Ligand SMILES: Nc1nc2c(c(=O)[nH]1)N[C@H]1C(S)=C(S)[C@@H](COP(=O)(O)O)O[C@H]1N2
């Protein structure tokens with residue numbers, strides 16, 4: 473039977489612009505009156521993001537000193553944030569293997585065309601959809617969420633993402649009762665993505681694939697980001713849209729996806745296929761479960777290097793722990809509540 477997401481109307485999802493009110497933010501950026509959708513639709517700003525990393529465009533460095541409420545607003549039990557991560561650092565140290573196995577992705581995205589951009593929703597759905605990413609950014613009820621982000625390599629960030637719950641897209645497509653997983657696929661463009669043009673074992677796996685169980689995908693925490701720090705996403709950070717799953721290690725959050733397929737069987741995923749002993753399907757953040765080659769007990773902030781203890785589920789257990797209650801990670805039904 474299909475599980476209807478019941479939580480989309482929770483006050484926890486109220487849009488909250490924390491480092492500045494939205495109007496102040498827009499004014500600070502010189503876009504007062506345009507509205508957020510207008511801002512996101514601005515090609516000039518979008519093209520400017522790469523230059524921005526080099527420091528030549530408007531930069532909001534000063535804002536990182538502002539107070540940062542956690543998501544959800546008022547949820548004291550949710551993961552406490554530090555200062556928001558320096559936005560230039562967040563845009564200049566990235567994982568995006570379609571471009572490079574190194575961290576300097578931003579100089580390589582100049583030729584990557586992210587508009588127009590279509591996303592198919594197919595498979596076990598009543599209504600297959602083809603969505604336009606720009607249209608989604610205009611039509612969806614955008615909200616800003618300040619969230620912890622944690623890469624499996626132990627670096628971490630606190631970022632203000634802009635986007636909408638993933639469940640809103642899935643609901644539109646109407647999952648069929650047989651649907652148990654949502655599989656996500658990035659793109660294959662050897663002409664635009666230098667990492668994909670290279671040969672080798674790793675690169676035979678393209679495009680990047682990730683997947684969630686349907687209950688995970690319908691969780692209120694599963695988020696599609698179209699922007700960050702009041703800007704459209706820089707391409708190195710996953711433009712035009714990416715998953716943000718703050719209770720899972722970063723690699724589950726696929727960037728620049730073009731397809732969502734609902735399936736009955738567990739889909740293969742990129743890192744799990746490459747190294748199943750190191751990256752499991754679930755990849756829920758857990759300080760007590762070390763990676764085979766390093767401890768996961770602590771994380772360090774990307775910009776300051778400050779360390780803090782890793783929190784189970786990234787600190788968001790109150791929203792997702794029930795998805796895994798009483799089930800072993802080896803259980804094929806794990807994530808389905810029995
Ligand atoms: N398509 C795609 N998505 C991806 C990756 C990738 O290589 N390709 N890397 C993942 C990893 S390992 C991490 S940690 C995050 C990094 O996001 P960031 O660069 O915005 O910090 O993106 C994830 N999404």
Ligand SMILES: [Mo]
Pocket residue numbers: 567623624625721722723
């Ligand atoms: Mo990662």
